Amino acid sequence: MxxxxxxxxxxxxxxxxxxxxxxxxxxxxxxxxxxxxxxxxxxxxxxxxxxxxxxxxxxxxxxxxxxxxxxxxxxxxxxxxxxxxxxxxxxxxxxxxxxxxxxxxxxxxxxxxxxxxxxxxxxxxxxxxxxxxxxxxxATLFKGKWQTTTALVMTMGLVFAALLYLPGMIWFDSQVTDSFFRWWVVHLWVEGVWELIMGGILAFLLIKLTGVDREVIEKWLYVIVGLTFLSGILGTGHHYYYIGVNKIWLVVGGVFSALEPLAFLAMALFAVYMYRKGEKNHPNKIALFWTIGAAIVSFIGAGLLGFAHTLPQTNLYTHGTLVTAMHGHYAFWGAYVMIVLAIISYAMPNITGRKRHDKTNGHLAFWLSNIGMLGMVVALGVAGVVQVYLERRLSMDFMIAQEEVKIHFVVMLLCATMFATGIGIYIYEFIKYGRPTNEALSKKEETVLVS
Amino acid sequence: MLSKSQARTFFLGGTVVTFLIFIGLTIYSMAPSNDQSNHQNITEQVIKGKHIWETNNCMGCHAIMGEGGYYAPELTKVIDRRGAPLVKAILQSPIPWAPNGRKMVAYEMSDEDAEAMIEYLKWIGEIDLNGFDRIVSPLAKDKLKD
Incomplete structure (x- = not known):
């Protein structure tokens, strides 16, 4: 630090x-x-x-x-x-x-x-x-010596996130218009500007952890966030299929939201490629686990599982079911939770001056939480598919279908226990790091790269 | 090979173009000639019903037009499916309504509030949802007529 x-x-x-x-x-x-x-x-x-x-x-x-x-x-x-x-x-x-x-x-x-x-x-x-x-x-950024691409992209994401909060504050008499502009906030946050923030954090971590040249990483950062907005802005249309607005969104939303996984694929390839390209090893392996993990899991959770029900023909049946909950859990986990846990894992040894990053607990937290979350997502996915079939295809009453999927929530709770144990260990490690210390201050570049 | 400035142009150009298209499509969708919601039927009672819907966070359990909590039944076509008297009775019940053991909060709504909710749900039930209305409430009466 x-x-x-x-x-x-x-x-x-x-x-x-x-x-x-x-x-x-x-x-x-x-x-x-x-x-x-x-x-x-x-x-x-x-x-x-x-x-x-x-x-x-x-x-x-x-x-x-x-x-x-x-x-x-x-x-x-x-x-x-x-x-x-x-x-x-x-x-x-x-x-x-x-x-x-x-x-x-x-x-x-x-x-x-x-x-x-x-x-x-x-x-x-x-x-x-x-x-x-x-x-x-x-003020810090523009009074500083440099305005790097990483910092600008991240700040742009934060500014846009603030601006996009405003449409959600307008009152509409119509439920349709209300839903329409609510998605300006929710969708354009999580499938738009938050990805800029994620991309900025990811680029910063890759620069620090892999030692790859900043210019190379930041060039690809532009490509990734470009793909994000190119697909994500018009991809908002996948929320407009069935809420009482024009059919044009079936086409626009279908085409552009089908392209959304490309941004996540690019992010995953980018992270893995930079990791392989990096010739030096950073001692904070667990931060690297969370960083690369975030890029890969976000592609699966947000990209692939989103794609699985984004086309209008599929979404007609899955809209408003537990299939959405399945996608939501893995997308948020991969894209945003893991990247925040990555930056915390990276920053803690630097802020506190205590090098606890090679502890077994860190790896235990990573694997238990990841396997637990995967199990939860599978359980929700099975429950969702069963719900769609019983309720939307066999015309079964909602509550009867819910009775049938109860068992999958038992499985989900078991997996959630594993997940919570992993996160519990992560929090325990956070506490064990202790408070920030002035001894942690270093005039040198903090990353101690070991060949 | 792609340079950094080309990559920046791709990002900024792509963002501006898609955002402008998005704004254009929003204006197009909101045009009165493209209204699918029977906007003219939004009465004071419907607005009041929407307010009650929101201030009690009904969406936290139920879903409407496919959006909500997935814990309690979809209500897009509930008036058609269950009838106004039953829905009103549930809203006014002093004890939690609990079909199959899953409890709803007992709201004990006044006559006036319950009526406003019914009007709101009736208006919702008549929106053209591009085919979703037939899928989401297969037990709705208009489906049975087909």
Whole structure:
């Protein structure tokens, strides 16, 4: 770590760990409710558990992106953050808004729009918070010695993410128009601008971990994010097939969303190729595992599993079923969770000065969480296909079909236990690293590359 | 071999072009002549129903037009499938409605609120969903007529 202000990232990562753990707890509440064990229904009904589960995911991933930006931008711009105090104010206000929103969900205070449940009053505070964050990042970047492509792409992703939050704040009388613009936020975040952030973090990690020339990595970064927007913007159309808008989206959405896996394929090939091209070995192997893993799993989860039900002819039957939940879990895991865990794994030894990256626990956390998540996705996939067949092909009643798929949720819960164990070990390792230390500051390039 | 500046041009050019097309298609979709939702039928009651739908996060369990929680039944054609009186009774029930043991929150809605919800669900049920309405609610009456 070259700059003291990079230590701010630690506290963002710590908040990530706390919120991620809570997200898993609410996931279990939902899983048990699906097999009939809903003893918490009076206090935490399913819609509360679901809103908390998905919103915690969004909040902790954004917290992770912010932490990553506070770590990466000073190093790329080669200067301290313009204000560490404001960064802490931003962190605390983010945590307060997040806790207020999630507490409100337990008292029926929400907006009830999938993924955007946060009440309108708190939306304004989110906007202020994000503006403060962007102010710190942009001022640091443009006052710095360099504006690297990696930093610019990542910052562009963060700025666009903030702008795209706005269409979700407009009230529409029509459910159709409401859904239409809700996807401007949700889709263009996760299948658009978040991929810029992911690409920026990925490029930074590959530069640091493989030793491949920055110019080569950043050139391909442009190609990847170019492919992302080229397919992803018009790919929004796959959410418009069956929500009451014009049929033109069946064609536009079908063609462009079928191209979306290309960006993820390019990202996976890019990461693996750069890893093989790198002639030096970085000692932080576990960060490399998470980095390459993110590129590969995002291709499978977001690319292939998305493609599996993105064509209108297939989506006609799978739209609004557990098939979507299957794709959603693996896509978020591969594309965003793994990349945040990768940057945390990379940054922790540098921030704390403690080289715990070669511990067995790190590898145990990686494999248990990955195998557990794969098992959950397979269970959800089987449940989804059975649901489609029984409900949409055999015209079976929704609740009768749900009874039939119950067993797959038992399997999912078993796999989720393995997943939670892996994440538990990851969090334990995070805690064992301890707090940031000034001894960790180094004037040299922090990456100690070993031939 | 592709240079970095060519790669940048590909990114920026591709983004601008596709975004402009996207905006154009959005305007086209929102044009009144392309309306498939019977927008003129959105009454004060329908708007109130939408508000109730959102403030109770019904989408957290149910789905509508295929969007929601997948924990409770799809409601796109629920009025057609179950009839307004049953839906109203469920919304006004003082004890949790629990088909097959899966519980719904007991909302105990007033007559006025329950009526607004019915109107909202009726409006939803009449939207042209490009064929999805026939797939999502195979038990809907209009399907049985075919």
């Amino acid at each position: 070259k700059y003291k202000s990079q230590q701010v990232a630690y506290w963002f990562f710590a908040l990530c760990m706390l919120l991620f753990a809570l997200q898993i707890v609410y996931g279990f509440i939902m899983g048990f409710a699906r097999i009939g064990m809903d003893g918490l229904h009076d206090w935490i009904p399913f819609n509360t558990a679901r809103a908390v589960h998905t919103n915690l995911l969004v909040v902790w991933l954004l917290t992770g992106f912010m932490g990553a930006a506070y770590y990466i931008i000073p190093e790329e711009a080669q200067r301290e953050l313009v204000s560490v105090k404001l960064a802490y104010v931003q962190l605390i206000s983010l945590a307060v808004v997040g806790v207020a929103a999630i507490t409100g969900y337990h008292f029926n205070i929400w907006e009830g729009r999938k993924f955007l449940e946060i009440p309108r009053e708190l939306d304004y505070l989110v906007v202020v918070n994000v503006l403060l964050f962007l102010g710190i990042i942009l």
